[in-house]
Amino acid sequence: MDGHEPDPRFTLANExxxxxxxxxxxxxxxxxxxxxxxxxxxxxxxxxxxxxxxxVVLSAVTAVMAYPRWRRVQRxxxxxxxxxxxxxxxxxxxxxxxxxxIALVLIVLA
Amino acid sequence: xxxxxxxxxxxxxxxxxxxxxxxxxxxxxxxxxxxxxxxxxxxxxxxxxxxxxxSLVATGVTVRHGMGGVALAAFSFGxxxxxxxxxxxxxxxLRLQRALHxxxxxxxxxxxxxxxxxxxxxxxxxxxxxxxx
Numbered sequence: 001m002d003g004h005e006p007d008p009r010f011t012l013a014n015e016x017x018x019x020x021x022x023x024x025x026x027x028x029x030x031x032x033x034x035x036x037x038x039x040x041x042x043x044x045x046x047x048x049x050x051x052x053x054x055x056v057v058l059s060a061v062t063a064v065m066a067y068p069r070w071r072r073v074q075r076x077x078x079x080x081x082x083x084x085x086x087x088x089x090x091x092x093x094x095x096x097x098x099x100x101x102i103a104l105v106l107i108v109l110a
Numbered sequence: 111x112x113x114x115x116x117x118x119x120x121x122x123x124x125x126x127x128x129x130x131x132x133x134x135x136x137x138x139x140x141x142x143x144x145x146x147x148x149x150x151x152x153x154x155x156x157x158x159x160x161x162x163x164x165s166l167v168a169t170g171v172t173v174r175h176g177m178g179g180v181a182l183a184a185f186s187f188g189x190x191x192x193x194x195x196x197x198x199x200x201x202x203x204l205r206l207q208r209a210l211h212x213x214x215x216x217x218x219x220x221x222x223x224x225x226x227x228x229x230x231x232x233x234x235x236x237x238x239x240x241x242x243x
Binding site: 012023029037053059067 | 149175233
């Protein structure tokens with residue numbers, strides 16, 4: 001690897017951020033599984049599946065990008081470049097919020 | 111017991127504690143006031159426990175829905191990765207602590223890959239479950 005060894009505090013902070021992305025991905029997967037496992041007479045079937053699929057897709061995107069992003073941040077730290085921007089953060093924010101709002105409507109209507 | 115006696119006793123106790131600390135393995139003493147390594151260790155434990163418990167619960171839900179095969183294999187792999195991480199987290203902490211004290215570069219990839227593969231497997235299992243329920 002080029003550049004030089006960054007401050008260990010930054011290396012460890014980067015590692016924790018990687019782990020937090022993984023936990024976030026797991027939480028969204030758990031939400032998707034839970035949504036799909038709701039008995040079919042409670043929610044409209046296709047909306048339930050749609051919400052579950054949205055959650056699992058968000059979870060998959062998070063999980064897939066976590067490791068490459070960690071490497072990219074580490075490389076930027078070594079070269080003292082600016083850090084890559086959290087480009088997908090709004091997607092996760094709005095995505096999870098959207099699912100939550102629709103689920104709330106479903107619960108109220110059920 | 112008079113006040114003076116109590117003071118002396120407290121002093122002796124404090125001395126004993128200080129001696130024990132000085133005699134301990136220097137690599138076990140915290141490396142900086144921010145407790146970076148310890149916080150990182152807890153982050154590993156949190157992630158590994160989440161991975162294990164989600165895998166186990168998902169396995170249960172999958173079995174209850176009468177599904178099997180690939181989804182079950184994926185969740186089992188996730189649980190396995192989580193268990194391996196939990197088993198390795200203590201050794202990782204000590205290795206890092208030593209590297210921090212000696213000023214060695216920190217480059218321990220195995221656990222990160224293990225965690226990543228485990229999460230990817232669980233997500234794949236979740237996708238299969240969601241699409242076939």
